[in-house]
Each structure stands twice: as structure tokens, then as C-alpha cells.
Amino acid sequence: MxxxxxxxxxxxxxxxxxxxxxxxxxxxxxxxxxxxxxxxxxxxxxxxxxxxxxxxxxxxxxxxxxxxxxxxxxxxxxREFRVERPVSQLTGFSEDMRRRGLSSSYTVLKAGMEAPSPEAAEALGLPAGDITFQSERLLSANGRLIGLSESWLRPDLFTTHAPPSSAELGTRSLYEWLRSTLGVEIIGGVEHIEAAIAPSAICKKLQLTPGSPVLVARRLAKTKGGLSVEFAITTYRADRYRFRVEL
Known part of the structure; x- marks a missing residue:
């Protein structure tokens, strides 16, 4: 053995x-x-x-x-390791993994203030010329690479407090940081999920062979008052992650 x-x-x-x-x-x-x-x-x-x-x-x-x-x-x-999430739940990756008895970890690829993509600016309702806090992180569960998350946060969140550092994003959930540091709690939003063929750049980051299928989730997260706080695009390895619909 x-x-x-x-x-x-x-x-x-x-x-x-x-x-x-x-x-x-x-x-x-x-x-x-x-x-x-x-x-x-x-x-x-x-x-x-x-x-x-x-x-x-x-x-x-x-x-x-x-x-x-x-x-x-x-x-x-x-069996091939695959994480499953109900589509009715809007949670951060760390909380999602914790509910399943899995340990979450992050690898920060980018974190800083910069101009958002047109899609992110439109989703957050930002005027032309605004900048956002953007982060890009690799998501892992029990040490196995699950996905790539790109996140944009609206700039007016940081009038009294600096954005999270790369070190903070490397050790904790972004939603937990928003709640504990800024008092901003994500309670809902809208998420669109689609299947896609991963571009070569994403294949490289997710350790996939060229042309591999992925699941892409576009999320607009909101507070209780309806304020759009975050726009995120998360690309999941289709062989390690799936969504579940309960009818």
C-alpha cells in the first residue's frame, strides 16, 4: 500500500x-x-x-x-474532487468552503486602485473616470486550485479606511473584511452563470490545458439598502466545481 x-x-x-x-x-x-x-x-x-x-x-x-x-x-x-454550491446562496468563497468542512486559501495576483473594466463600471453604476479597488485571486480548497476571482469594489467605500492589503486578501474572505472593517454586509445580489471555453491566459492561471471548459459566474453583490458594492467575475474549473439547483 x-x-x-x-x-x-x-x-x-x-x-x-x-x-x-x-x-x-x-x-x-x-x-x-x-x-x-x-x-x-x-x-x-x-x-x-x-x-x-x-x-x-x-x-x-x-x-x-x-x-x-x-x-x-x-x-x-x-472521485475527482468537485465542490458544489447551491445557486440560491450568495456567500464568499471562504464561508462557502467552511460550510462544507473544507479549508480555503488564496493566492493574490493583483490588488490596488485602478480604472475598472467597462463591464464593471456599468454594473456598479460608476461615472466615467472613476477608479475602483480591483483584486485578482486564485481560490483553492484543501490545497487544490478551484478558480480565479476578479473583483471590483466601488471607490466610495474607502473614504475613511484604506482598501485591504494583499496580505489581508491572502488570508481572509473579502466579504468578512468588508463586514468587520467597514461595517458593510453583503446580503444579496444577482449572479449569472454560464459555461465557456477558457482563454489561454486563464488556462495558464488555472493550470488547465488549452481549450478546457470552465464555469463563469458574474456577480453583482448588494447591501441590505440595495447599494451595489462589488462586481466580480469568478472562473471555476469545471472539473472541480459545480452549481446545484434545488427545485
């Missing part, structure tokens, strides 16, 4: 749960990549001297978590 199974068990949790946790960590660490076949229940029984019931319970937990799929004649296969 290509995973660490030598550590002794503890008395803190059931054996099946500890075995599931070791397999989960092995998947997260890349020892078992997408499409890889996990050790069989018989392998686990022999390795840990546990019953079939214990090994099956461990594997069932991974199936329930969406990490593994069973295929007849093949075994338990690691």
Missing part, C-alpha cells in the same frame, strides 16, 4: 473511523489521486487485523463523503 498504515490506533475513536481518516488523509496528500483504486476490504482486514464489518464501515464513510465511488469488478475508486 502507498499510504502510512504503520501508526498504532488510539482509543479516541472507533477503528473504522480511524481507518477512514487515514485513507482520507492519504487521498488529500495525493497518495491516491483521482481515478486511483483504493485498497480492498480484504487488504484492509489483513493490514490492520480488523473484521470485514470494520473495513466496510470505513469505506462506506468515504463513499458517503463523496470521496469514493464503488464500481463492480473494479473496486473503490477515488
Amino acid at each position: 502507498s499510504w502510512d498504515s504503520s501508526q498504532p490506533f488510539t482509543d479516541d475513536a472507533p477503528l473504522w473511523e480511524q481507518i477512514a481518516d487515514r485513507l482520507r488523509r492519504a487521498i488529500d496528500a495525493g497518495h491516491f489521486g483521482p481515478g486511483a483504486v483504493l485498497p480492498t476490504e480484504a487488504d484492509i482486514n489483513a493490514q490492520f487485523q480488523v473484521s470485514r464489518t470494520t473495513s466496510r464501515a470505513a469505506m462506506n464513510r468515504l463513499v458517503q463523503e463523496g470521496l469514493v465511488i464503488r464500481r463492480a469488478g473494479i473496486g473503490s475508486i477515488v
Whole structure:
């Protein structure tokens, strides 16, 4: 087996749960990549001297978590990592990942005041010549690259406080920063989602092969009073992110 199974068990949790946790960590660490076949229940029984019931319970937990799929004649296969978000929820990436028990992280590519794109200026209702705070960040969940976010914030938010620094954007949610620093809370808005073929520049940033499909979400976020605060374009890797519609 290509995973660490030598550590002794503890008395803190059931054996099946500890075995599931070791397999989960092995998947997260890349020892078992997408499409890889996990050790069989018989392998686990022999390795840990546990019953079939214990090994099956461990594997069932991974199936329930969406990490593994069973295929007849093949075994338990690691699924491609894909994050799912209901389209009815308007949340920041950090909060979205936290709700799913995933850790979020950011890589800041750009942060500063500059002229907005025509699309962003129109969405925010800004007059010609205004500048906005623009940021560009790579979004990751459990260390795996999920998407690229481009965000524009209206300039009148920063009359009494400077915009967030690159260091701040690299460690926390933008919506959390707006709420805790400026007292501005995003409560709703409008989001348009479409499928697209990623341009070469975005393919490079998202580590995709040229011509890869992506999901593009254009969001206009608003406060309770209806003020348009942020316009954002987030490009998600289609193989790692999807939206869910509940009817």
C-alpha cells in the first residue's frame, strides 16, 4: 500500500473511523489521486487485523463523503474532487468552503486602485473616470486550485479606511473584511452563470490545458439598502466545481 498504515490506533475513536481518516488523509496528500483504486476490504482486514464489518464501515464513510465511488469488478475508486454550491446562496468563497468542512486559501495576483473594466463600471453604476479597488485571486480548497476571482469594489467605500492589503486578501474572505472593517454586509445580489471555453491566459492561471471548459459566474453583490458594492467575475474549473439547483 502507498499510504502510512504503520501508526498504532488510539482509543479516541472507533477503528473504522480511524481507518477512514487515514485513507482520507492519504487521498488529500495525493497518495491516491483521482481515478486511483483504493485498497480492498480484504487488504484492509489483513493490514490492520480488523473484521470485514470494520473495513466496510470505513469505506462506506468515504463513499458517503463523496470521496469514493464503488464500481463492480473494479473496486473503490477515488472521485475527482468537485465542490458544489447551491445557486440560491450568495456567500464568499471562504464561508462557502467552511460550510462544507473544507479549508480555503488564496493566492493574490493583483490588488490596488485602478480604472475598472467597462463591464464593471456599468454594473456598479460608476461615472466615467472613476477608479475602483480591483483584486485578482486564485481560490483553492484543501490545497487544490478551484478558480480565479476578479473583483471590483466601488471607490466610495474607502473614504475613511484604506482598501485591504494583499496580505489581508491572502488570508481572509473579502466579504468578512468588508463586514468587520467597514461595517458593510453583503446580503444579496444577482449572479449569472454560464459555461465557456477558457482563454489561454486563464488556462495558464488555472493550470488547465488549452481549450478546457470552465464555469463563469458574474456577480453583482448588494447591501441590505440595495447599494451595489462589488462586481466580480469568478472562473471555476469545471472539473472541480459545480452549481446545484434545488427545485
